[in-house]
Amino acid sequence: MNYETVIGLEVHVQLSTKTKIFCGCSTNFGASPNTQTCPVCLGLPGVLPVLNKEVVQCAIKTALATNCKVVEKCIFHRKNYFYPDLPKGYQISQYDIPVGENGWIQIEIDEKAKKIRITRVHMEEDAGKLIHSENSRSRVDLNRAGVPLLEIVSDPDINSPAEAYQYLVSLKQILEYLEISDCNMEEGSLRCDANISLRPVGETKLGTKTELKNMNSFKGVQKALEYEIVRQKNLLGKGEKIIQETLLWNANLNRTESMRSKEDAHDYRYFPEPDLVNIIIDEEWMSKTRRSLPELPQARRGRLKNEYGLSDYDVEVLTIDKNVADYFEECSKYFPNCKMIANWITGDVLAVLKDKKININNLNVSPEQLGGLLDLIENGTVSGKIAKDVFLDMVCTGQDAKQIVSGKGLVQLSDEGELVSIIDKIIKQNPKPVSDFRAGKQKALGFLVGQIMRETKGKANPQLVNKMLREKLS
Amino acid sequence: MPKVSKKDVEYVAKLARLRLSETEKKAHAEQLNKILGYMDKLNQLDTSNIKPTSHVVEMQNVFREDVAKPSIPVDSALQNAPDKKDNFFRVPKVIDA
Numbered sequence: 001m002n003y004e005t006v007i008g009l010e011v012h013v014q015l016s017t018k019t020k021i022f023c024g025c026s027t028n029f030g031a032s033p034n035t036q037t038c039p040v041c042l043g044l045p046g047v048l049p050v051l052n053k054e055v056v057q058c059a060i061k062t063a064l065a066t067n068c069k070v071v072e073k074c075i076f077h078r079k080n081y082f083y084p085d086l087p088k089g090y091q092i093s094q095y096d097i098p099v100g101e102n103g104w105i106q107i108e109i110d111e112k113a114k115k116i117r118i119t120r121v122h123m124e125e126d127a128g129k130l131i132h133s134e135n136s137r138s139r140v141d142l143n144r145a146g147v148p149l150l151e152i153v154s155d156p157d158i159n160s161p162a163e164a165y166q167y168l169v170s171l172k173q174i175l176e177y178l179e180i181s182d183c184n185m186e187e188g189s190l191r192c193d194a195n196i197s198l199r200p201v202g203e204t205k206l207g208t209k210t211e212l213k214n215m216n217s218f219k220g221v222q223k224a225l226e227y228e229i230v231r232q233k234n235l236l237g238k239g240e241k242i243i244q245e246t247l248l249w250n251a252n253l254n255r256t257e258s259m260r261s262k263e264d265a266h267d268y269r270y271f272p273e274p275d276l277v278n279i280i281i282d283e284e285w286m287s288k289t290r291r292s293l294p295e296l297p298q299a300r301r302g303r304l305k306n307e308y309g310l311s312d313y314d315v316e317v318l319t320i321d322k323n324v325a326d327y328f329e330e331c332s333k334y335f336p337n338c339k340m341i342a343n344w345i346t347g348d349v350l351a352v353l354k355d356k357k358i359n360i361n362n363l364n365v366s367p368e369q370l371g372g373l374l375d376l377i378e379n380g381t382v383s384g385k386i387a388k389d390v391f392l393d394m395v396c397t398g399q400d401a402k403q404i405v406s407g408k409g410l411v412q413l414s415d416e417g418e419l420v421s422i423i424d425k426i427i428k429q430n431p432k433p434v435s436d437f438r439a440g441k442q443k444a445l446g447f448l449v450g451q452i453m454r455e456t457k458g459k460a461n462p463q464l465v466n467k468m469l470r471e472k473l474s
Numbered sequence: 475m476p477k478v479s480k481k482d483v484e485y486v487a488k489l490a491r492l493r494l495s496e497t498e499k500k501a502h503a504e505q506l507n508k509i510l511g512y513m514d515k516l517n518q519l520d521t522s523n524i525k526p527t528s529h530v531v532e533m534q535n536v537f538r539e540d541v542a543k544p545s546i547p548v549d550s551a552l553q554n555a556p557d558k559k560d561n562f563f564r565v566p567k568v569i570d571a
Contacts, residue, residue: 017540024543033561037551038543053537075528082491084565130568139562142551267489278534 003198003236005229006206007158008119009221011171013150013181014126014189015058021125021148022049022092029187033141041146043087048275055123055148056099056279058180060289062150063100063121065174065296073280074099076123076273081266084140085128093151095270098122099281105174106298107166116167117155124149150180156195156206161225168192168218173297177322185217192221197242198232207232208242212256214249224249228256300325308338317346323360324350327367334371337378344374348388352395364398365391373401381405382412386458414461416468419452422460423468426451437473445469478506 020027023040039047063070077095103118128145130138152171158164172183172190183190197209212228215221227249232242247256295303301315304325310318319325324345331341349370353360365373373391376382382390382405393404405411413419426448427434437444445466452465483503487494494502545551548561557564 019538019540019542024538024541025545026542032548034548034551034563035561036545037548038545042551050536050538052540054540056537073528080489084563084568131562132567134564134567136567137557137559137564138566138568139559139564141562269489272528274529277529277531277536280534 001237002201003233004201004203005159005161005225006156006197006199006209007160007164007225008156008195009154009158009164009167010193010195011152011154011168012126012191012193013062013152013175013183015055015148015150016179016181016189017052017054017058017148019052020146021052021055021123022146025143025146027147029189031143033139034143036143037145041087042142043089043145049092051276051279052148056281057289058148058178059099059121059123059150060281060286061178061180061293062152062175063103064286064290064293065178066100066103066105066118066121066152066171068100068103068118068121070100070281070286071097072282073097073278075278076276077270078273079268079270081268083127084138085130085142085145087128087142087145091125091127092273092276093124094122099279105167105170107163107170109160109163109166114163116157116163119153119155120151121153122151124151156197161222161229164194164225165218165222168221170297172218173320173322177294177296177300179294179322192218194221194225196225196228196232198229198236207236208244210242210244210256211246212249213246214251216251220249220251223254224256227254231256294322297322304328308332308342310338310342314339314342314346317350318342321360327360327363330367331371334368335374335378337374340374340378341370344370344391348391352392356395363395365394369394369400376401376405380412380414380461382410383458383460383462385462386410386412410459412461413456413459414464416464419460419465419468422452422455423465423472426455427472434473445473476503476507477510478503482506 014027017027019025020041023038025036025038025041028036040049060070074094074097076092078090079093079095080090082089098120100121101119103121104115105118106113106115108114126144126147126149128140128142130140132138154167158167175181175190176183181189185191192215194212194215195209196212197207199205199207210228210232212221212224215224228247235242246259248259249255250257297319300322301319304310304315304318305312317324318328327349328341328345331345332338335341349360349363349365353363370391373387373394376390377384377387382401386405387401390401390404390410393399393408394401397404399407430448430451433444433447437448448469449462449465452460452469453462480499480503483494483499483506487499487502552558552561552563555563
């Protein structure tokens with residue numbers, strides 16, 4: 001039987017506010033355990049939470065950027081359960097009136113656009129962190145307890161692991177463009193759970209779903225879903241039933257595993273949080289926020305294509321990181337050939353960032369300095385090949401291209417008089433390739449050009465050498 | 475026919491991690507039924523033209539600016555913990571994490 005895959009994703013994103021959602025404790029990552037806590041986030045008796053306005057602001061931005069309807073009035077609920085990482089015995093979250101609902105984002109799959117609907121965007125607090133390094137005890141660090149989260153839930157509109165991956169990439173891009181989170185999966189600031197079920201093609205009723213947790217990368221989400229499709233297909237093929245349960249992805253063994261916990265049906269007994277008053281988002285607040293939204297990835301791709309005449313590929317790569325696109329646009333103020341800038345950024349610049357594991361904002365070469373280097377290539381001062389080395393030098397030293405080129409004597413040799421004597425010498429030293437070329441072997445010319453480049457330590461203008469050599473040998 | 479059975483009381487007690495004696499279970503069932511009975515009385519009122527109350531205080535948008543305040547010293551944070559080690563709280567091992 002052929003099955004259709006139905007996937008819905010639940011993303012938790014940690015907001016990069018300075019303080020927690022209901023108290024003034026810092027949210028800095030990596031602080032020593034339990035040093036960023038206070039009576040509010042420790043859940044001590046007699047304290048009151050006060051909502052961080054910036055969290056609401058981030059939530060409205062996210063709701064608008066994902067085309068959600070922003071509710072006029074929303075409230076918080078208590079979600080009651082006991083777990084050692086939850087000091088109050090309840091999580092303050094949103095329930096039936098989330099800040100945003102009924103939105104969508106667009107993803108690209110097989111070069112086609114597809115809309116994935118967003119069920120809801122809501123605010124909540126994070127729990128603390130449990131560490132299971134000891135045999136008989138778990139350790140609790142409550143620095144993370146009360147860090148603001150947004151939960152973004154998709155409709156079950158995703159039909160393959162590849163689509164799930166694309167959805168996550170697109171959503172992360174939007175969140176990064178909004179600058180509300182650093183979206184770092186390793187530090188846990190972006191987390192994703194997946195609901196997945198299969199149904200016979202043509203069937204409209206949803207099959208029994210399982211919930212997958214514990215994936216710590218987008219590729220991990222994709223792999224876990226791929227595994228789970230096979231597992232569910234096998235069960236259904238044997239006529240067995242899918243058990244609705246939560247499964248943990250084991251990245252080491254590449255499989256999902258049942259939690260085997262006593263499946264107490266969760267009963268969270270949600271009720272309105274009496275310690276927090278209503279949140280009213282009026283038209284003024286909303287339109288002010290709407291006006292403050294940055295250009296979002298999809299819009300920016302369109303504009304970069306039209307404004308700078310770039311290819312789909314260039315635009316795609318440049319806009320993955322907003323800062324890279326900013327860098328490109330800044331650079332274009334200093335150098336007119338945009339295609340060349342794009343080539344350099346998508347090539348050498350991104351390679352260096354990857355190699356050094358840094359963000360483009362921490363790159364030692366400013367957009368103006370990159371423009372300066374490209375100028376030197378364009379006006380023939382340095383060859384493209386030498387420019388690559390100059391660029392690496394710039395990355396290490398932070399110096400201008402001009403400084404490095406003149407300091408190291410890398411100026412391209414374009415003086416015909418000087419080149420002629422070198423070319424003559426190489427022709428003399430290599431009678432075999434010379435006769436080969438004359439006999440029609442084009443490859444031999446490359447060898448001779450290479451020898452000349454070597455003789456000049458790469459400084460000879462290759463186009464000129466090529467031209468002069470051809471003239472000499474014809 | 476009472477609304478709240480002994481079984482309901484046991485279930486709610488379990489969710490709240492309370493250990494109740496048989497006498498307590500009986501007492502709680504009675505009290506809970508009285509409370510629900512009162513709710514039935516309230517339900518007789520016509521509230522079709524009244525908006526649901528989400529909060530009894532007539533205030534809205536009480537916010538805090540996103541400005542950090544000093545946290546408390548870690549020793550104070552851990553002061554009441556029955557078990558602690560290396561500035562962590564310690565609890566019995568939690569299996570499913």
